Amino acid sequence: MKRTVKNLALWVSAGFILYSCEMSSLLEDDKVIDLLEEGVNVSQGGSESFRMAALGTDLDYPDYITDELNARSSVLINTYNIExxxxxxxDSNADNITTTFNYRVSGTGIQPSLDSFFLEVxxxxxxxLSWTPSNASSFNEGYIKWNSSVTxxxxxxYAVTYPGIVGIGLTxxxxxxxxxxxxxxxxGPCEGIFTLQGSIYIDSNEDGSKQNSESGLSGFPIQLINNDNGNVITTIQTEANGSFLFYVFEGSFTVKVVTDLINRNYNPTGEIELNVGFVNKDETGLDFGYLIDSQKMIKEFEDGTIPLDTKDSKFWTAELRNPGKGQSQYNRAQMLDILVKIEGLLLPxxxxFGSDKIATALSIITKPIKTELDAYLQQLLTAELNIVSGRGAKTLDSNGNVISDDKFNEALLRYAEPIACSALGACDSGSTSNARVITSSTINASTxxxxxxxxxxxxxFNGTGGIRIR
Structure with missing residues (x-):
């Protein structure tokens, strides 16, 4: 802790006593007495009661943290049990939200009596804002001190109330x-629990650093490992945007990607295991980049390992030219709905497509191919038409029925859109800024x-090769 017991013995101030008396009225009523009695019952209610009530329902810590908190909810200090x-x-008043931490100090029958009790702030x-009891108390040098004897x-x-919502920690x-x-x-309040944050993402530009335009992969397992004994503390799944977050106490940790991605069609552009080392503060930027194995994926399209139900650019050209007419499979309203969904996929x-969406999409997919970018945008739009319309890669469910392989289709788009973004010079300038910066449209060698x-x-994917389902 940030100050020694020796320093605590140095402070005695009547001014602080008067100050604390003025601020201590909040907890001196029947409501607070009932709250403290409820706290006593909670502390005796077992692990699940502790999780749900003692910590507060606004906290959502994983079991491995909650279990450790439960183990630290009572400590014996100088023959007195601090619970x-x-x-x-x-939060009944949105303009005056407070958080109260409640404690009980109990003697174990061993003389002499407790003369003073301190809690760190x-x-x-x-x-x-206040604390109770308020008599014979003061606040100085980062601690509240009570001078009253406990036999x-x-x-x-004892109770201490703070402004706002204050998280749990170690005091x-x-x-x-x-x-x-x-x-x-x-x-006690907020100190001593840290976060490790990062993501699993598609490193479309192969630079080993996550850009704002590069999207994450959801639903992939990642492990938190204790460096001291090599044990896996927990395994979690990445969120919808590919991010992950671990809560940890002070210690030494490693974060590791558990499995290869997308049936090994993506290769890491860096390490798949990061030794974070000793942690005593929040850590961010623990990112794991992956790049598509293009030749392997094409082979699996062609040999049917990844079954497809896609249509090529000619098919979608015909649908855009004459929606709802002749042999077309989509009417105008359906095509407009598909295009609106494409506009809202991953990146701006x-x-x-503007006000005349069908005409704009048709101009992109039929534009004469003069540059690599023209060809890429044509195939990307075709792929997005396939995926958004419910076509794309397929898989089998547990009953053997053919269903959309949403995870694969999403990962393909997370790989493909940032390439177009970079080629158009419309990506974010870096990995930390939230501002969109339009840069030169020059396509470098990497792009x-x-x-x-x-x-x-x-x-x-769109039909030049691959096994078609129908």
Whole structure:
């Protein structure tokens, strides 16, 4: 903790006592007494009761954190048991939200009596609004101090209220008996729990660094490993945007991608295991980049390993030219609906069709191929028409029925759209800025190579090669 017990013994101030008395009225009523009694019941209610009530329903920690918090909810300090009872968020008044931390201090029958009790106030919690009991108390040097005696065979309840919603963490408590002061760590406000954040993403430009335009892959497992013993602490799935978040206490950790992606059709552009090292603060940017294995994917399209129900550019040209007429399979309203969904896929570019969506889409898909970008955009639009319309790659469900392979189709788009974004010079300028910056449309050598590979993959996906379901 940030200050020593020796320093605590130095502060005695009548001014602080008066100040604390003025601020301590909040918890001195029957409602708070009932709350403390409820906290006592919670602390005796077992692990599940502790999770749901003592921590507060606004917290959503995983079991491996909650179990550890439960284990730290009571600590023996200098023959007195310091027990965390509850954390209660009072949000009935949106303009005056507070969080109260409740404790019970109990003697174990061993003399001498407790002379003073301290609770740390972490910097992350700001200054407390009030505390109870308020008599013989003061706040200084980052600690609240109570000077009232607690005999070896008695108990005393304490509470501290902070402004706003304050999360759970670890707090130092100090018990002084005569000239003997001892400290320990018990549950309290906000300090001592850290986050490890990152993502699994498609590294479309192969630079090993996640750009704002490069999308993540959802639903893939990633592990948190304890470096001290090599044990896997937990395995979680990436979120819809490919991100992941681990909660940890202070310690040394490694984060590791569990399996190869998309049936090994994507290869890592960097390490698949990151040794974060010793953690005593939040860590971000733990990203794992993957790049499409274009030749392997094309082969699997062609030999039927990845079955397809796609149509080529000629098919979609005919649908756009004459929606709802002749042999067309989609009427005008259906085509407009498909194009609107394409506009809202992943990135603001490459496809915004304006007021006359069908005419704009038709001009893209029929444009004479003069550049690599022309060819790529034609095949990308065709692929998006296939996927959004419910075609695309297929798989079998548990009953053997053919269904859309949504995970594969999504990953293909997360690979393909950033290539177009980069080639059009419309990507974000970096990995941290949220502002969209339009840069030069010059296609560098790296982008050119990505365009060629991407065009081959999308062309095969759309029907140049591959096994068609019908």
């Amino acid at each position: 965390f009872l509850s954390r209660v968020v009072n 972490p910097e992350c919690a700001v200054s407390p 070896p065979n008695s108990t005393q309840n 130092e408590a100090v018990v002084t008996k005569g000239s003997n002061s001892q400290s320990g760590v018990v549950l 570019v490459p496809f915004n 050119s190579g990505s365009l060629r590979d991407g065009t081959e993959v999308l062309s095969s």
